[in-house]
Structures are given as structure tokens and as C-alpha cells.
Amino acid sequence: xxxxxxxxxxxxxxxxxxxxxxxAGRRAAALRILVDDPASREQLERLARQFDYTMRITRAGDxxxxxxxxxxx
Amino acid sequence: MKASFPSILGGGAIGLxxxxxxxxxxxxxxxICGACFLRDAAxxxxxxxxxxxxxxxxxxxxxxxxxxxxxxxxREFRSRxxxxxxxxxxxxxxxTIGALVFLGCPFRMLQRLxxxxxxxxxxxxxxxxxxxxxxxxxxxxxxSGRSSPQPRAAGFLLPLLLATAVAALAVGSPxxxxxxxxxxxxxxxWLLSLGAAAIAGVLLQRLRFCTLGAFRGLxxxxxxxxxxxxxxxxxxxGVASLAWGRFHAGTTGQPIAHTETLWNILAMVxxxxxxxxxxxxxxxxxxxxxxxxxxxxxxxxGMILGGAFAHNFGLAAGPSGVPPAGRIxxxxxxxxxxxxxxxxxxxxAGEHGRA
Numbered sequence: 001x002x003x004x005x006x007x008x009x010x011x012x013x014x015x016x017x018x019x020x021x022x023x024a025g026r027r028a029a030a031l032r033i034l035v036d037d038p039a040s041r042e043q044l045e046r047l048a049r050q051f052d053y054t055m056r057i058t059r060a061g062d063x064x065x066x067x068x069x070x071x072x073x
Numbered sequence: 074m075k076a077s078f079p080s081i082l083g084g085g086a087i088g089l090x091x092x093x094x095x096x097x098x099x100x101x102x103x104x105i106c107g108a109c110f111l112r113d114a115a116x117x118x119x120x121x122x123x124x125x126x127x128x129x130x131x132x133x134x135x136x137x138x139x140x141x142x143x144x145x146x147x148r149e150f151r152s153r154x155x156x157x158x159x160x161x162x163x164x165x166x167x168x169t170i171g172a173l174v175f176l177g178c179p180f181r182m183l184q185r186l187x188x189x190x191x192x193x194x195x196x197x198x199x200x201x202x203x204x205x206x207x208x209x210x211x212x213x214x215x216x217s218g219r220s221s222p223q224p225r226a227a228g229f230l231l232p233l234l235l236a237t238a239v240a241a242l243a244v245g246s247p248x249x250x251x252x253x254x255x256x257x258x259x260x261x262x263w264l265l266s267l268g269a270a271a272i273a274g275v276l277l278q279r280l281r282f283c284t285l286g287a288f289r290g291l292x293x294x295x296x297x298x299x300x301x302x303x304x305x306x307x308x309x310x311g312v313a314s315l316a317w318g319r320f321h322a323g324t325t326g327q328p329i330a331h332t333e334t335l336w337n338i339l340a341m342v343x344x345x346x347x348x349x350x351x352x353x354x355x356x357x358x359x360x361x362x363x364x365x366x367x368x369x370x371x372x373x374x375g376m377i378l379g380g381a382f383a384h385n386f387g388l389a390a391g392p393s394g395v396p397p398a399g400r401i402x403x404x405x406x407x408x409x410x411x412x413x414x415x416x417x418x419x420x421x422a423g424e425h426g427r428a
Contacts, residue, residue, distance in 0.1 A: 012285075012286065017211055017212065042281065
């Protein structure tokens with residue numbers, strides 16, 4: 001069961017900081033995060049690249065359902 | 074740095090546009106300033122009595138309408154709102170009050186840095202401190218609330234109001250007051266202001282620029298993309314200023330600036346905190362308002378009110394320094410933002426909503 005964050009409707013810096021602490025801080029094996037803001041999605045893409053996570057985006061209505069998984073986990 | 078290339082290019086273009094607006098008549102290092110221009114708007118609407126700072130700057134409408142066009146074209150326009158609206162309005166007011174003690178919003182701070190104004194270095198130090206305090210609050214569980222979708226038409230309200238105001242300005246309506254001397258009388262021709270700001274608005278929306286995000290990324294999140302863009306704005310503005318003979322390095326003799334270091338720092342701590350808790354720097358709020366964010370629109374309304382308060386109550390600094398009331402307002406703002414931030418904790422430290 002991956003860590004899960006519902007970041008829909010949250011304003012900056014809440015979504016990016018929650019994700020940063022999960023990926024850079026806790027090195028979570030997997031993180032599922034819901035975002036509805038393109039700026040947050042792009043920040044997640046950079047975080048995933050930087051901290052070596054794969055990223056799968058599923059478009060779900062008015063938001064993105066994103067699954068990040070640590071490579072080699 | 075591959076992903077940074079469009080950001081650096083876009084930042085360079087924005088820096089040149091800002092220098093161009095100054096060359097064509099805007100006040101020194103003030104191609105666009107979120108706080109100063111919303112304060113000028115407050116004056117144009119008769120909300121304060123300071124005669125030298127009244128003009129409905131078309132740049133505000135330009136950025137919002139440029140961002141609106143970019144958001145519609147990219148299908149990113151989403152009408153939303155309802156995340157602690159009054160809190161954001163009050164944060165907006167404190168952003169303007171802090172910015173008018175420093176004499177510029179974070180976006181003008183970039184232009185002041187590019188133009189060689191070393192007082193802005195202290196402002197930057199304060200801004201980073203304020204961003205850090207707000208981040209500590211967020212990590213302790215503070216949240217500025219959660220927005221929800223709103224009727225689509227609601228997202229067009231602020232752009233429509235601003236477009237109406239620019240139309241009124243264009244036909245010389247007596248409803249809008251304008252300064253005959255002082256900074257409010259210094260402006261580029263309105264169509265040039267509108268056009269240059271609209272181009273900037275498109276770039277700012279596509280590249281998601283936020284001055285707070287730039288320095289938060291650099292110092293706290295190891296994400297350099299927006300910082301690279303901020304650096305490009307500073308460098309391009311500096312090079313253009315040099316070419317136009319407006320570059321002057323030092324702390325004294327700078328346009329619309331003072332040399333009170335402590336207050337340059339503390340005022341920008343307030344701006345960094347309040348703007349972080351409101352979700353972005355003033356220019357980013359304009360862009361988000363163009364994307365349909367009603368909370369950002371309300372933050373801008375709060376900034377207009379803050380501009381009116383700053384002049385009605387004698388809080389705003391001038392080239393000669395910071396008045397006592399302005400110092401009291403900055404300290405009161407810091408205490409209020411810290412207290413409100415702590416009171417806005419919605420979850421235990423480290424926890425978050427389950428998806």
C-alpha cells in the first residue's frame with residue numbers, strides 16, 4: 001500500500017512540499033498523489049527525475065492520479 | 074538543466090520587457106511591480122489620498138489577460154476557489170504593506186537587483202527568511218485550505234473587471250484618477266504597457282513562474298528551474314539597463330528605494346511569509362487569477378486594500394526611509410501572520426490527507 005496524498009485544491013507550497021518530504025525525506029518506496037494543478041504535476045515530474053522514481057499519470061476527470069515508485073524498490 | 078532552457082529563455086525575454094517598459098516611461102526598476110501597481114490602482118479608484126501614486130496601470134490587466142489567454146489555449150483554465158478566502162485577502166493586504174515598506178514586490182526586487190540596487194540584496198535575504206518560516210509552518214501542519222471547482226463564469230469576473238478598467242483608461246474616463254506628478258505620472262503609453270505585460274503574462278503562465286517558488290526551490294527543495302528563470306530575469310534586466318544607461322550599482326541614489334537595511338529585511342520577511350501563505354508572489358497571483366483562481370483574485374483585492382491602508386495610515390516608505398507607523402505595521406504583520414499561521418493548522422505535523 002503506497003503512501004497517499006490528496007493534494008487536490010491545495011495551494012503552493014503544500015503539494016510540492018508534501019511530495020518532497022515523501023521522496024527526498026522518507027524515500028518512500030511508492031507514493032500515490034492526486035493533483036489538479038499543472039504546476040504541481042510538473043514539479044512532481046522534476047522530483048521523480050531527481051530522486052530516481054518512475055512516474056505513472058492517470059487522468060481521472062478533473063485531476064491527475066499519479067503513482068511514483070522508487071527505482072529498485 | 075535541459076528542462077531549464079525554455080525557462081531561461083522566457084526569463085530573459087521577461088527581463089527585457091521589464092527594462093523596455095522602464096525605458097518607455099515607467100518608474101525606475103518598475104517594469105511591473107505587483108504591490109506598487111495595485112497600490113496605484115487603489116489610488117486611481119480613489120481609495121487613498123496620496124496624490125503622487127494614482128494610475129490604473131494597464132500592466133495588471135495585461136498580465137491577467139495574457140495568463141487567461143494562455144490558460145484557455147492550453148485548456149488549463151479552471152474556475153476554482155473557496156480556500157480560506159478572507160485569510161487570503163488579509164494576507165494580500167499584508168503583502169502590499171510589507172512590499173511598500175521595502176518598496177517593491179518580490180518581482181520588482183528582481184528588477185532592483187538587475188539594476189544594481191544593493192538594498193535589494195537585503196530584501197532578498199528577508200524574503201528567503203519569510204519563505205522559510207512559512208515552510209516551517211506548513212510542515213507543522215498549517216494549511217491555507219482547499220479550493221474546489223466553481224461555476225466557470227466566476228473565473229472570468231476579475232479579467233472582465235480589469236478589461237473594463239483598461240477600456241475606461243483608454244477612453245480617458247474621469248472615473249479613474251491619475252497623478253500629475255510623482256511615480257503615478259510616470260508610465261509607458263497604455264497600449265504598450267498592456268501589450269508588453271500580456272506577453273509577459275503568457276510566458277509567466279506557461280513557465281509557472283513565481284518569485285517565491287524560485288527561491289524556495291533553490292534553498293529548500295533542490296529544484297533550480299524557477300531560480301534559473303529568476304536569474305535570467307535579473308541578468309537580462311541588468312544588461313538592458315546597462316545598455317540604456319540605467320544601471321547603477323550601490324545602495325544610495327537608487328530609484329524608489331531607501332537604505333534602511335533592517336526594514337528592508339523585515340519588510341520582506343513579512344512579504345515572504347504572507348505571500349507564501351496566500352499561495353504565491355503578487356505577480357503569480359495575477360497569473361493564477363487569469364487561470365480562473367478566485368482565491369488569487371481575492372488576494373489581489375486584498376493587495377489593493379493593503380495599498381489603500383498603507384497610504385491612508387502613513388505606513389509606506391519613501392526614498393527618505395520608513396515612517397514609524399510603517400515599522401509598527403511590519404512588526405504587527407509578522408506577529409499576525411505567525412499567529413494566524415499557527416492557528417491555521419489543520420493536521421498534526423507531518424500528516425496529510427489520504428488519497
